[in-house]
Amino acid sequence: MLKGKNVIITGSNRGIGHSMVEVFAKNGANIWACARNKNNEFEAEITGIAQKYGVWVKPIYFDIADENQIKAGFKTIAADKLSVDSLINNAGVTYNALFQMTSMGKMKETFQINFFGPFLFTQFVIKQMLKHKAGSIVNIASSAALDGNAGRAAYGASKAAVICQTKAIAEELGASGIRANAIAPGITDTDMVGQSMSDEVINETVMNSCLKRIGQPIEIANTAAFLASDRASYITGQVFRVDGGM
Numbered sequence: 683m684l685k686g687k688n689v690i691i692t693g694s695n696r697g698i699g700h701s702m703v704e705v706f707a708k709n710g711a712n713i714w715a716c717a718r719n720k721n722n723e724f725e726a727e728i729t730g731i732a733q734k735y736g737v738w739v740k741p742i743y744f745d746i747a748d749e750n751q752i753k754a755g756f757k758t759i760a761a762d763k764l765s766v767d768s769l770i771n772n773a774g775v776t777y778n779a780l781f782q783m784t785s786m787g788k789m790k791e792t793f794q795i796n797f798f799g800p801f802l803f804t805q806f807v808i809k810q811m812l813k814h815k816a817g818s819i820v821n822i823a824s825s826a827a828l829d830g831n832a833g834r835a836a837y838g839a840s841k842a843a844v845i846c847q848t849k850a851i852a853e854e855l856g857a858s859g860i861r862a863n864a865i866a867p868g869i870t871d872t873d874m875v876g877q878s879m880s881d882e883v884i885n886e887t888v889m890n891s892c893l894k895r896i897g898q899p900i901e902i903a904n905t906a907a908f909l910a911s912d913r914a915s916y917i918t919g920q921v922f923r924v925d926g927g928m
Contacts, residue, residue: 683911685710688764690807692716692746692800693773695724697872698822701899702770703728705907707735714759716742716773746773746799747791756806768818768910769807771800771844776874781835789836796840801847808851811860818910819862821848822902825925828866841866845921852919861918863909868925870897892927 689706693699694715703715715728720743732739740762744755759766775795777788804819811817826834827841844864851862869887888896905924908914 683709683907683913684768687711687767687910688714689768689770689910690714690716690742690759690766691770691772692803694728694741695721697874698867698870698899698902699770699772700727701903702772702906703739704731705900705903706770706910707731707737707739709907709911710735710737711768711907711910712737712764713739714742714762715739716744716755718745718773719743746803747795748799749802752799752803753806756803760806760810765814766807766810766817768820769804769811770906770910771804771819771821772906773800774822774841777837778833779836780833784836789839792836793840793843796837797843797847800844804847804851808855808860812855812858814859816859817861818914819848819851819860820906820909821845821862821864822906823848823864823866823921825866825868825923825928828921828923829928848921849919856918861909861914863914863917863919864921865902865905865909866921866923866925867902868897868923868928870899870902872899887928888926890928891925895926897924897926 689711691702694703695717725741728739742755744751777792821844823844824841826838827845848862848864902924
């Protein structure tokens with residue numbers, strides 16, 4: 683489905699991003715696997731994935747919250763002088779607190795990681811895509827951006843901004859052959875969810891969903907792979923809920 687495509691995936695070292703690396707490689711994509719910190723275990727894993735599926739997977743390290751590191755990370759990618767066929771903005775952070783208990787510091791931190799950093803990185807990547815008049819951007823948002831859940835004012839708002847950005851990119855750049863879509867996952871079985879939500883809240887949310895189970899990272903990864911592929915060539919400006927029917 684992605685044979686010969688060159689794809690950037692941020693937040694590749696764990697959770698949904700880690701599953702994306704596997705799924706995209708399995709479907710034939712070459713990958714710049716972006717992570718915040720150098721990690722020998724991560725590098726060994728992606729080397730194994732590359733060998734398994736006959737593609738290349740290159741680690742790129744930068745902090746999505748740091749503008750200078752974002753610029754440096756993109757320069758490393760651009761130095762390869764290859765077309766960027768797809769960008770998957772997956773890196774992010776979650777934060778749960780009641781509205782009145784959310785400090786401005788936490789609000790700014792959440793937006794910096796979930797919105798401002800990816801915003802800048804996407805601007806750099808789009809310049810590369812425009813040279814070839816083609817590209818697909820997939821932004822990982824959240825069902826919280828659509829539902830306005832209690833305790834998720836900062837997180838949900840940051841992901842709502844991601845959705846707005848996605849639609850604007852689709853509108854502005856469609857004529858240039860660039861598509862942009864967002865995925866809004868529900869409760870997904872990742873360390874980040876487990877660390878930010880109690881078992882009681884997770885179980886209650888799951889039992890209120892249509893499928894009565896937690897989502898798996900590979901289910902989000904499969905959706906992203908489809909949207910990045912030519913099979914989704916007439917899909918842009920859309921938000922796909924992958925949430926088990928929440």
